[in-house]
Amino acid sequence: MKITKEARRTSRQLFRACLADGKLDESRVRTVVNSVASSKPRGFIGILDAFARLVANEVDRQRAAVESATALTPATQTELQASLSKKYGRPLTLEFNVNPELLGGIRVKVGSDVWDGSVKARLKALSDSLSA
Numbered sequence: 486m487k488i489t490k491e492a493r494r495t496s497r498q499l500f501r502a503c504l505a506d507g508k509l510d511e512s513r514v515r516t517v518v519n520s521v522a523s524s525k526p527r528g529f530i531g532i533l534d535a536f537a538r539l540v541a542n543e544v545d546r547q548r549a550a551v552e553s554a555t556a557l558t559p560a561t562q563t564e565l566q567a568s569l570s571k572k573y574g575r576p577l578t579l580e581f582n583v584n585p586e587l588l589g590g591i592r593v594k595v596g597s598d599v600w601d602g603s604v605k606a607r608l609k610a611l612s613d614s615l616s617a
Contacts, residue, residue: 488531495526496535500543507575509543546596549577554587554603569595 499521503513517536521529549569551557557565566579573595584592588604 488535489528492528492531493535495528496532496539499532499536500539503540509540509547514540542596546573547575547577549579549593549595550582551579551594552582552584552587552592552603554583554585554589554591556583557581557591565593569593 499517503510503517505513518533521533521536526532551562551565562579562581566577569579570576577595586605588608590603590607592603592606593600
């Protein structure tokens with residue numbers, strides 16, 4: 486769905502209004518959505534659509550998905566969380582999953598950033614280089 490520049494600009498302004506100390510405030514997001522939905526300004530569907538995308542991107546930036554071949558020890562999890570939070574300059578919520586297909590190593594995804602240090606990825610890279 487194509488939205489107007491005015492709707493995109495309005496959604497960005499509303500998104501900025503939902504930030505408190507650099508973090509997304511959930512109660513402000515609800516208030517904004519309810520306010521826009523009830524007042525129904527021109528192009529409100531486009532405004533809400535763009536606003537929802539901005540909120541989803543921000544939530545993804547605050548969450549890290551960590552996959553490992555085996556369960557990580559609590560000490561390793563704490564160390565990884567501290568390291569990632571320091572790298573991104575903000576506290577992150579980590580979600581740990583076990584994926585035996587990785588064979589070894591870990592894969593970390595924060596927003597659109599992906600670090601793949603798994604054995605599976607290394608084997609695939611090696612296979613690709615040999616077939617090229």
